[in-house]
Amino acid sequence: MKPNLILHVVSKFLIPLIILFALYVQFHGDFGPGGGFQAGVIFSAALILYALVFGLDAAEKIIPSHLLRILASLGLLIYAGVGVVALLLGANYLDYTVLGSNQIAGQHLGILLVELGVGITVAAVMLIIYFAFAGRGRE
Amino acid sequence: MGNNISLLLVVVPLIAAPVVAVLPRGRLPWAVALVVTFLCVLFAGMQLWGVLNGGMISYELGGWAPPWGIEYRIDAVNAFVALIVAGIAAVTLPYALLSVEKEIPEDQIPLFYSALLLCLTGLLGITQTGDIFNIFVFLEISSLSSYALISLGRKRQALTSAYQYLIMGTIGATFFLIGVGLIYSQTGTLNMQDLTIRLPEVIHLKTVNTGFAFIMIGVALKLALFPLHLWLPNAYAYAPSVVTVFLAATATKVAVYVMLRLLFTVFPDSFVLATHAKDLFIVAGIAGIIIASIYAIYQRSVKRLLAYSSVAQIGYMVLGIGFASATGVTAALIHLFNHALMKGALFMAVGAIIYRVGACHMKDIHGLGREMPWTFGAIIIGSMSLVGVPGTAGFISKWYLVSAALEQGAWISVAVILFGSLLAVVYVGKVVEALYFKPVTESGRSATEAPLLLLAPTWVLVFANIYFGLDTELTVGVAEKATAILGVVNP
Numbered sequence: 001m002k003p004n005l006i007l008h009v010v011s012k013f014l015i016p017l018i019i020l021f022a023l024y025v026q027f028h029g030d031f032g033p034g035g036g037f038q039a040g041v042i043f044s045a046a047l048i049l050y051a052l053v054f055g056l057d058a059a060e061k062i063i064p065s066h067l068l069r070i071l072a073s074l075g076l077l078i079y080a081g082v083g084v085v086a087l088l089l090g091a092n093y094l095d096y097t098v099l100g101s102n103q104i105a106g107q108h109l110g111i112l113l114v115e116l117g118v119g120i121t122v123a124a125v126m127l128i129i130y131f132a133f134a135g136r137g138r139e
Numbered sequence: 140m141g142n143n144i145s146l147l148l149v150v151v152p153l154i155a156a157p158v159v160a161v162l163p164r165g166r167l168p169w170a171v172a173l174v175v176t177f178l179c180v181l182f183a184g185m186q187l188w189g190v191l192n193g194g195m196i197s198y199e200l201g202g203w204a205p206p207w208g209i210e211y212r213i214d215a216v217n218a219f220v221a222l223i224v225a226g227i228a229a230v231t232l233p234y235a236l237l238s239v240e241k242e243i244p245e246d247q248i249p250l251f252y253s254a255l256l257l258c259l260t261g262l263l264g265i266t267q268t269g270d271i272f273n274i275f276v277f278l279e280i281s282s283l284s285s286y287a288l289i290s291l292g293r294k295r296q297a298l299t300s301a302y303q304y305l306i307m308g309t310i311g312a313t314f315f316l317i318g319v320g321l322i323y324s325q326t327g328t329l330n331m332q333d334l335t336i337r338l339p340e341v342i343h344l345k346t347v348n349t350g351f352a353f354i355m356i357g358v359a360l361k362l363a364l365f366p367l368h369l370w371l372p373n374a375y376a377y378a379p380s381v382v383t384v385f386l387a388a389t390a391t392k393v394a395v396y397v398m399l400r401l402l403f404t405v406f407p408d409s410f411v412l413a414t415h416a417k418d419l420f421i422v423a424g425i426a427g428i429i430i431a432s433i434y435a436i437y438q439r440s441v442k443r444l445l446a447y448s449s450v451a452q453i454g455y456m457v458l459g460i461g462f463a464s465a466t467g468v469t470a471a472l473i474h475l476f477n478h479a480l481m482k483g484a485l486f487m488a489v490g491a492i493i494y495r496v497g498a499c500h501m502k503d504i505h506g507l508g509r510e511m512p513w514t515f516g517a518i519i520i521g522s523m524s525l526v527g528v529p530g531t532a533g534f535i536s537k538w539y540l541v542s543a544a545l546e547q548g549a550w551i552s553v554a555v556i557l558f559g560s561l562l563a564v565v566y567v568g569k570v571v572e573a574l575y576f577k578p579v580t581e582s583g584r585s586a587t588e589a590p591l592l593l594l595a596p597t598w599v600l601v602f603a604n605i606y607f608g609l610d611t612e613l614t615v616g617v618a619e620k621a622t623a624i625l626g627v628v629n630p
Contacts, residue, residue, distance in 0.1 A: 073157030080154045093146050095202030 011053045018046035036115035040122025075121025148182040152260040160253035168249040176228040183225035187218040206330035212269030216621040220396040221266040227388040234596040235381045258284040289378040300373035307370040311360030318353030362394030365427030368450040375446035380490030388483040403625040420461030427454025432562035441499040466543035472618035474536035484600035485521040491589035506579025522567035524604040531608040
C-alpha cells in the first residue's frame with residue numbers, strides 16, 4: 001500500500017481517542033448510555049481504521065486472528081462465569097447481589113464484569129468479521 | 140440444588156460452546172461436546188422426573204421475581220420436549236465423531252462442535268423459558284448456529300440452501316418478534332404466565348389479534364408448516380449428515396412445542412376456538428400430508444425424500460393441534476416424540492451410507508442393502524415406523540391421531556391420515572427397492588458395512604422405535620399429563 005502522509009498522521013491522532021472513547025462508553029455504561037456492545041464496536045472501529053490505513057498485515061501483527069478467537073470465547077465465558085460464581089455463592093444464576101458486601105456494590109460489580117465480557121466478545125467478533133471479509137482477496 | 144438442574148441444562152452447553160471453539164484440533168472438542176450432551180440428558184431426565192413427581196419448577200434468573208424478571212418455568216410439557224432434544228443430542232454425538240471427520244474440514248471441527256452446542260443451548264432454552272421474548276432470543280441462537288452448521292455441507296448448494304434458510308428463518312423470527320411487540324404494547328408483560336392472566340381482558344382488540352396472527356405465521360415458518368416449508372428440503376438435503384440428524388429430530392419439534400404452548404396456555408381457549416386458526420391448521424396439515432408425500436415420491440436423493448417426508452409428518456402434528464381436543468394434542472405430542480425417533484434413525488442410516496459411498500442419490504445406492512445389511516435393517520425398521528406398522532412407534536402416533544379425528548367425526552382427516560400412510564409406503568418403498576432389488580453398481584461393490592460407531596447410535600434409535608411401539612407408558616402417559624397442563628378444551 002502506498003503510504004499517505006495525511007491519512008497516517010490523522011489516524012495516528014484519532015486511534016487513541018477512539019479507544020479512549022470506547023473505554024469511556026464501556027465503563028460508564030452502568031451509569032449512563034453505553035455498555036459493552038457499543039464499546040466493543042467502537043473499540044474494533046479503532047483497529048479497523050488502523051487496518052484500513054496501515055494494511056491488514058500490520059493490523060494482524062497487533063492482534064493475530066487466533067488470539068481473536070480466544071478473546072471472543074473469553075468474553076462469553078466471563079459473562080457466563082459471573083453467573084456461575086453467583087450460583088456457587090448460593091444465589092440464583094446471574095444474581096449479582098451476592099458478589100459484593102451489600103446489594104448496591106454487588107449489583108455494580110456484577111454488571112461491570114458482565115459488560116466487560118460483552119465488550120471483549122463484541123470487539124473480537126467485529127474484528128473477526130472484518131478480517132474474514134478483508135482477507136478474502138489475499139489467498 | 141433441585142431447581143438449579145433446569146438452569147444448568149441451558150448453561151452447561153452455553154459455557155461449553157466457547158471452550159470447545161478454542162480447543163486444539165483432534166478429538167478433544169468432540170469428547171467435551173459428548174460429555175456435555177450426556178450431562179444434558181441426565182439433567183433433562185432428572186428434571187422430567189422432578190416435574191412428574193413434584194409439580195412445576197420455577198427458576199428466577201438473576202433473582203428478579205417474575206413477571207418482571209426472566210423466569211424458567213418447567214412443567215411436564217417443557218420437560219418432555221427438553222428430554223427429547225437432549226436425548227437426541229446425546230445419541231447424535233457418538234455418531235458424529237467419524238461422520239464429522241469425513242465431512243468437515245479438519246480446521247473447522249472445533250467450530251463445528253461449538254456451533255452444535257450453541258444450537259443445543261438455543262433449543263433447550265426455548266423449552267425451558269417462561270418468557271416469550273426469551274423464546275425469541277433462544278430461537279435466534281439456535282437458528283443462527285443452524286445456518287452456520289448447514290452451510291458447512293460438502294456441496295456448494297449447502298451455501299445457497301443455508302442462505303435460503305437464513306432469509307426464511309429471519310422472516311419467521313421477525314414476524315414472531317412483531318407479534319410479541321404488539322401483544323406487549325397491549326398487556327405490558329412478556330411473562331407467559333402473566334400473559335395468560337392479562338390477555339383475556341384485551342383479547343378483543345385488533346392489535347392483539349394481529350399480534351396473534353404474526354406470531355402464528357412466524358412459528359409456522361420455523362416449524363416448516365406447508366406451504367411455508369420451502370427452506371426445509373434443501374437445508375436438510377445439503378447439510379452435513381450429523382446436522383441433518385440433529386435438526387430433523389429436534390428443531391421443528393421445538394417449534395411445534397412453542398406453537399402448542401402459545402395456542403393452548405398463553406392465548407385464551409375461547410379465543411383460539413373462535414378464530415379460524417385451527418381450521419387453517421387442519422387445512423394446512425392435510426395439504427402438507429398429501430402434497431409433501433407426493434413430492435417425496437418424486438425425489439431422486441434419499442435425503443431430500445426424507446426431508447419432504449418430514450414436511451408431511453409435521454402435517455400430522457399440526458393436524459393434531461388443529462383438532463384442538465385433548466386427544467388431538469396428545470397425538471401431536473406423541474408424534475413429536477416418535478417422529479424424532481424415526482427420522483433420527485433414518486437420517487443416521489442414510490448418513491452411514493454417505494459415509495461409505497459419499498452420496499445418497501437413488502442411482503448411487505443401488506444394491507447397497509446387500510453390502511450393508513445392518514444399515515439396511517435400520518432403514519427397513521425406521522421406514523416401517525414412518526409408515527405406521529403395528530409394533531413400531533409410528534403406529535402409536537397414527538392410532539391416537541385417527542382416534543382424535545374419529546372423536547370429532549372428521550372423516551376426511553381420517554381418510555387423509557390413512558392415505559398419507561399409503562403414500563409413505565410408496566416413497567420408502569422406492570428407497571428399499573433401490574437398496575435391495577437393484578443390481579449393485581461398480582462403485583458400490585467395494586462398500587462395506589458402516590463402522591460400529593455409526594451403527595450403534597442408529598440402532599439405539601431403531602430399538603427405541605420398537606420399544607416405544609410396544610411400551611407406551613412413558614410417551615402416552617407423559618403426553619396425556621402434558622395435555623392436561625396445556626389446558627386443552629374438549630369442544
